[in-house]
Amino acid sequence: MKVPTLLEMSSRGEKPEVVFWIGCAGSFDDRSKKITKAFVKILNNSNISFAVLGAEESCSGDPAKRSGNEFLFQIQALKNINSLNNYNVTDIVTTCPHCFNTLKNEYPELGGKYNVFHHSQFLKRLLLSGKLKVEGEKFKGKKITYHDPCYLGRANNEYKAPRELIEKLKANLLEMKNSKSNGLCCGAGGAQMFKEPEKGNKDINILRTEQALDTKPDIIAAACPFCNIMMTDGIKNKEKDVSVMDIAELIANAEDL
Amino acid sequence: MDILPNLLFSFILILAFYFFVNNIYKLYKNISLGKSVNRSDNRKKRILNMLCVAFGQSKMGAKPIAGILHIIVYVGFIIINIELLEIVVDGILGTHRIFADYMGELYNYLIGSFEILALLVLISVIFFWARRNILKIERFWKPEMKNWPKKDADLILYFEFIIMTLFLLMNSTDSLLQDNNYEGYVKAGFFPISDLLKPLFVSFDINYLFILERSFWWMHIILIFIFLNYLYYSKHLHILLAFPNTYYANLNIKGMFDIDKNITNEVKLMLGFENSNDQNDQVPDKFGASDVFDLNWVQLMNSYSCTECGRCSSVCPANLTGKKLSPRKIMMDTRDRLEEVGSNIFKNKGKFVSDNKQLLNNYITKEELWACTSCNACVEACPIEIDPLSIIMDMRKYLVMEKSEAPVDLNNMMSNIENNGAPWPFNNQDRMLWTKENN
Ligand code: SF4
Ligand code: SF4
Numbered sequence: 238m239k240v241p242t243l244l245e246m247s248s249r250g251e252k253p254e255v256v257f258w259i260g261c262a263g264s265f266d267d268r269s270k271k272i273t274k275a276f277v278k279i280l281n282n283s284n285i286s287f288a289v290l291g292a293e294e295s296c297s298g299d300p301a302k303r304s305g306n307e308f309l310f311q312i313q314a315l316k317n318i319n320s321l322n323n324y325n326v327t328d329i330v331t332t333c334p335h336c337f338n339t340l341k342n343e344y345p346e347l348g349g350k351y352n353v354f355h356h357s358q359f360l361k362r363l364l365l366s367g368k369l370k371v372e373g374e375k376f377k378g379k380k381i382t383y384h385d386p387c388y389l390g391r392a393n394n395e396y397k398a399p400r401e402l403i404e405k406l407k408a409n410l411l412e413m414k415n416s417k418s419n420g421l422c423c424g425a426g427g428a429q430m431f432k433e434p435e436k437g438n439k440d441i442n443i444l445r446t447e448q449a450l451d452t453k454p455d456i457i458a459a460a461c462p463f464c465n466i467m468m469t470d471g472i473k474n475k476e477k478d479v480s481v482m483d484i485a486e487l488i489a490n491a492e493d494l
Numbered sequence: 495m496d497i498l499p500n501l502l503f504s505f506i507l508i509l510a511f512y513f514f515v516n517n518i519y520k521l522y523k524n525i526s527l528g529k530s531v532n533r534s535d536n537r538k539k540r541i542l543n544m545l546c547v548a549f550g551q552s553k554m555g556a557k558p559i560a561g562i563l564h565i566i567v568y569v570g571f572i573i574i575n576i577e578l579l580e581i582v583v584d585g586i587l588g589t590h591r592i593f594a595d596y597m598g599e600l601y602n603y604l605i606g607s608f609e610i611l612a613l614l615v616l617i618s619v620i621f622f623w624a625r626r627n628i629l630k631i632e633r634f635w636k637p638e639m640k641n642w643p644k645k646d647a648d649l650i651l652y653f654e655f656i657i658m659t660l661f662l663l664m665n666s667t668d669s670l671l672q673d674n675n676y677e678g679y680v681k682a683g684f685f686p687i688s689d690l691l692k693p694l695f696v697s698f699d700i701n702y703l704f705i706l707e708r709s710f711w712w713m714h715i716i717l718i719f720i721f722l723n724y725l726y727y728s729k730h731l732h733i734l735l736a737f738p739n740t741y742y743a744n745l746n747i748k749g750m751f752d753i754d755k756n757i758t759n760e761v762k763l764m765l766g767f768e769n770s771n772d773q774n775d776q777v778p779d780k781f782g783a784s785d786v787f788d789l790n791w792v793q794l795m796n797s798y799s800c801t802e803c804g805r806c807s808s809v810c811p812a813n814l815t816g817k818k819l820s821p822r823k824i825m826m827d828t829r830d831r832l833e834e835v836g837s838n839i840f841k842n843k844g845k846f847v848s849d850n851k852q853l854l855n856n857y858i859t860k861e862e863l864w865a866c867t868s869c870n871a872c873v874e875a876c877p878i879e880i881d882p883l884s885i886i887m888d889m890r891k892y893l894v895m896e897k898s899e900a901p902v903d904l905n906n907m908m909s910n911i912e913n914n915g916a917p918w919p920f921n922n923q924d925r926m927l928w929t930k931e932n933n
Contacts, residue, residue: 387871419809
């Protein structure tokens with residue numbers, strides 16, 4: 238798969254329309270890499286000129302900040318801002334709501350001011366501008382329930398874009414008991430992804446998976462690599478035959494990309 | 495004319511206000527122990543927010559039954575306060591229903607509507623009590639709701655019940671005295687509800703009736719004075735603090751956490767980015783919060799405003815899965831500790847003398863703090879825009895930046911970020927490996 242870096246592009250004197258911020262999960266985690274690839278396929282198919290930072294990208298600092306390590310967070314943020322500003326980046330799209338939130342809301346005060354899009358928002362724009370067509374009917378009539386990532390939903394009030402994309406697939410969108418501003422976390426946020434859960438009587442991802450399964454879905458749609466991992470684990474635990482797919486994967490799949 | 499009752503009333507009135515002002519002053523003092531935070535921007539938006547959320551109770555609709563009952567009690571109490579004004583004036587001057595003279599027919603309708611409201615409040619209070627004690631709605635029976643918080647919640651309902659009942663009894667006997675042209679009891683007011691209580695008293699001797707009416711009148715107003723001074727010790731303080739609480743709420747989008755600008759220059763210098771000419775950089779002498787002094791005053795005000803309704807904890811993913819964390823408890827602990835610190839300072843004549851306790855560990859444990867997913871569900875659910883998450887985050891900051899007491903896994907994650915720029919032990923140079931993998 239050919240993916241240009243900003244370094245390569247700028248050495249050719251070119252500037253991409255948008256920078257694709259991949260995030261650590263999207264770069265290193267096997268499940269999340271599939272989401273990254275699906276999104277790249279859509280970008281290519283829509284003829285979007287984009288570039289990635291490659292080795293110049295570093296953790297956004299979100300897990301450090303939510304753990305309480307403001308120092309490490311600012312080190313990461315300032316490093317990244319330095320890289321992004323070197324290339325005069327103006328527009329960024331990312332498939333990770335945590336990176337999205339941090340870049341969009343927490344970088345400006347530190348000198349990093351960009352138009353930051355979550356990929357669901359970006360895809361919606363492509364759809365509106367006609368650059369992206371969703372015509373495949375693979376998911377027509379399929380029951381899809383959508384899990385709101387906390388850092389896209391409550392944290393940034395974006396509930397619509399992912400749902401509109403699912404509806405574009407002519408799928409049957411189902412809402413869980415807790416959804417939108419009342420959504421229940423998958424259990425990964427606040428750096429929980431990187432630690433064992435505290436003592437309790439259940440894991441959060443199991444509770445959320447149960448809520449998802451209560452809608453009797455064919456597919457659980459997610460819009461965050463961490464939610465995806467959590468829900469996939471939950472499904473495995475419940476030994477159910479339901480797939481967990483990212484919005485980007487759904488669209489790439491529908492269009493046979 | 496015997497002026498003894500008037501003097502007595504004035505004395506009680508002054509006493510009640512003296513204690514009330516004293517309580518407010520204590521409240522102000524304690525809240526001022528918090529650090530400064532600038533919330534003076536955006537005045538229009540803040541006023542609007544306060545009108546919507548505190549006055550209009552826009553967030554109570556999320557639970558419709560509780561929302562409607564709450565609105566009735568709230569409106570009831572506010573409107574019946576107009577009557578309270580008259581009672582106070584009557585008490586000082588020794589008059590009977592003094593407003594009637596000035597308001598004519600309108601007065602009758604006002605009193606009539608107060609009575610209907612009083613009945614609705616009574617019914618709502620019974621419903622509230624039943625929800626807590628018969629239906630045993632889960633959020634009212636969590637571990638942090640034992641002892642005083644439970645008693646407090648019930649006491650408030652008893653207060654309201656008795657005050658409203660006395661109001662109706664007072665009106666009922668008053669109207670009987672009016673019917674009998676008892677001296678000093680001018681004809682004034684419609685009594686649609688308390689008329690129904692008249693059969694209880696018709697057979698009474700008129701002088702005895704007079705004593706009854708006076709007793710109800712005195713008990714009613716004294717109970718209100720007591721209730722006024724009870725507020726400070728109760729979750730009921732929210733009827734006052736909900737207003738400043740929503741006015742000074744954090745207006746930023748929920749995902750945006752505070753950035754500590756005090757360390758930015760130091761980090762920049764460390765990274766060799768620029769020679770900072772800003773020498774005024776005040777690196778704080780303590781990061782994060784381990785006690786109430788380290789929190790800002792809005793967080794402290796939040797703790798006094800908390801209604802202990804538990805909406806936050808009932809949507810908290812950690813609490814729902816049996817973890818110790820309860821955002822309501824975070825707020826209750828903060829208030830309890832602040833009270834403790836406040837009386838310590840009072841006892842020691844204006845100076846805090848260490849009691850070898852702090853908010854961290856003595857009240858809020860690390861286990862609670864590390865259970866939070868920072869999902870913002872609690873913040874979203876709170877009907878008066880309290881932010882328990884900000885306290886959790888400040889305390890985590892203290893644990894990590896001052897004590898290096900993060901769970902081992904998180905320490906590993908952070909050293910991975912430090913060394914490789916990713917939370918996992920992967921080499922940063924390998925960020926593009928995925929482009930070379932098939933599938
Ligand atoms: S932010 Fe933390 S305390 Fe609040 S609901 Fe989520 S997990 Fe619970
Ligand atoms: S913080 Fe808000 S939601 Fe939670 S108990 Fe207090 S008032 Fe209720």
